Amino acid sequence: MDHLVPTYDDVLAAAERLGPLAVRTPLIEQPALNERTSARVLLKPETLQRVGSFKFRGAYNAISRLDRSRYPGGVVACSSGNHAQGVAAASMICGMNSLIVMPRDAPELKIARTRRYGGEVVTYDRETEDRDAIARALCAERKAAYIPPFDHPDVVAGQGTAGLELMQQAKALNAVPDVVVAPCSGGGLVTGIALAVKHLNPATEVYSAEPAGFDDMARSLASGRRERNADLSGSICDALMVATPGELTFEIARETLAGGVAVSDEEVRAAMRFAFTELKLVVEPGGAAALAAVLTGKVPVLGRTVACVLSGGNVDPALFAEIIQE
C-alpha cells in the first residue's frame, strides 16, 4: 500500500494546525455513570465539537494542507452526514468549495446542516450505486481534491487530536485510563486516538465499538485480515455502516487496538436514553456505540478508569423523541 502511516508527531502537528478552530471538548465525569458501572468513566463528548461530531478535526487537518492551486474546484467527499459537515465547515474556513456525495437515506438533519455549512450535496442510493465512482468522476470533472472519510493519514492524525486532548485532560484529573473505547466505522477516529493514547501510555487498552452486523473491525482484528460486512444498511447507527476497515486504519488498528466489540440497536437506544436522562447529553445512535459498550460491560470496565468517546450528536428530532420516550 502507498499510504504513509501517521505517527504521534503527526497528531501533534494536527493539533497545532487546528489551534483554536476545533473545540477543545471537555472530559467530563458524572457520578450517576460511575455508580451505574462501578467504574470511573471519563466521557469525551465530541458531540460538543464544531459541527456536532469529531469529523471537523480530520477534515480540517486534511483540507488546510491542500495546495489550492492544484484544486480550483475545491474538495469532494463521500459521507453519511458527519464527515459531510466536517468537510463543508472546514472548506468554508479555508475558502474552498465543497461537494458532498451523501446516501439518499442519510438523516435529514445531517443533509440540512451540510448545506448550511456551505456544502453542495449530491445524493446516491446506498444499495445500488457506487459512491466512490461518483466521487471520482466529480473530482476529475471539477479539478477537486478527494477527502476520504477515514483512510488518509491527515484524516487519521486529525481525529487523533481527540485522543491527545483526552490524555492531557485525564492527566489533569490525576487519572490514567486503563481502557479507552470509541465508536468505529472505517476506523479513523479509534485509530487516530490509539496513536495518541498508546504513545502516551502503552498499557492503556483501546477498543473499537461497532454496531452488530457491522463489526468488520472487530472481526478483522480477530482474523488478522480485513473482513467485510454482509449488509450495507440496516443499523440504527447511520454513521457506522462501512463495508470494511480502511487499509491504513486497519494497519494501525492491528498494532494498537486491544480488540473490538459489537452492540445491538437496542443497546444503542438504551445508551441514548441514559445519556438523555442521566448525562443530559444529546448523542446520535452511532455516537452512543462506545457508551453502549461501557453500559453493557462489553468492554472490561469493572473497577477501572475508562475513557469513553461520544463521537457525535447529529440526530433527527423525531428519532430522538421516539427513543427517549421508549
Added chain:
Amino acid sequence: MDHLVPTYDDVLAAAERLGPLAVRTPLIEQPALNERTSARVLLKPETLQRVGSFKFRGAYNAISRLDRSRYPGGVVACSSGNHAQGVAAASMICGMNSLIVMPRDAPELKIARTRRYGGEVVTYDRETEDRDAIARALCAERKAAYIPPFDHPDVVAGQGTAGLELMQQAKALNAVPDVVVAPCSGGGLVTGIALAVKHLNPATEVYSAEPAGFDDMARSLASGRRERNADLSGSICDALMVATPGELTFEIARETLAGGVAVSDEEVRAAMRFAFTELKLVVEPGGAAALAAVLTGKVPVLGRTVACVLSGGNVDPALFAEIIQE
C-alpha cells in the same frame, strides 16, 4: 433581618467543602452560538452537575455543616424538583434522612429522581396549600433541619461556587466576561454567582433571567423593593415560579446585579430547541431561561464576552420530545 450576608470568602469555603463531590462542570464554547449571537458566549452547563442541576452545590454546603446531633430526623425541604434532588443526594452522602415537600404538578422525572436519591416525597397543591407551613410542621414533628431552597447564606454560598469556577475557567481561556446571565427563581444561583463574579471582576454585569409573569426579581431590582408575582403557576419553567425574591437574595441582588430580564415560554422553547440542535445539550425549561435571554438579545451581548449558565436538565421526555419536534 437576621440573615448573615455571605461573602466571597464564604464561596471559597463552600468550594473547599464541596471538594470533588460536586462536578466541576466545564465552560464550553460553540462556534454556532457565537455566530448566531455575534458574541463570544461561554456556556456553564450545570446540566452536567451531580443530580442534573446546580442545586447540589448549595444543598451540600448547607447540609454538611449541620450539627447532626440536633437533627436526628434529618432534613426537610420544599422544592419543585431540583432542590429536592440536591437535598436528597447531599443528605445521602452525609448519611441523613431527607423529606421533600413537592408540588403535585412537579415533573414526574423530578419526583422519581428525588426518590432514587433516597428522598421521601410528600406532595401538596401549589394553588391551595402552604408548603412552608407543611414543612415547618414536619420539621417540628421529626426534629429535622429545614433547608431553604435559596434564602440561606450557606445555600447562596454553595451556588456561588458555579460562579467561582466560571471565572477561573474563563481566565484559563484568556477571557473576561463582560456579561454573566443566569436563570433566577428565588435568586440563590444568580446572587451566589454575583458574589464570586463581582469580587473577581467588578466591571462584569450580572443579569437574572426569569419567565415572563414571574419576573419578580427584575421588577424588584427596578423598584428597589421586593415585588410579588400575580400568579403562582402557569409558566413552562417549572423550576422558576416563586412568589417573590428571598430577603437575603434580594439584599445581595440590589448590590450586585445590573438588572433582570424576562423571557416568554416561546423564547424558552426556542432556546431548548437550539440547545438540542446546535449545542447537543439537554436543558430543561427553567434551565434555558438565560440562554433564551442571550439568543433574543434581551441581555446586551453584541460583540461582548458573555457567560451564560444552563442551570438544569431535568425535563420529562414527553415534553422534551414535543419541544424539539416543533
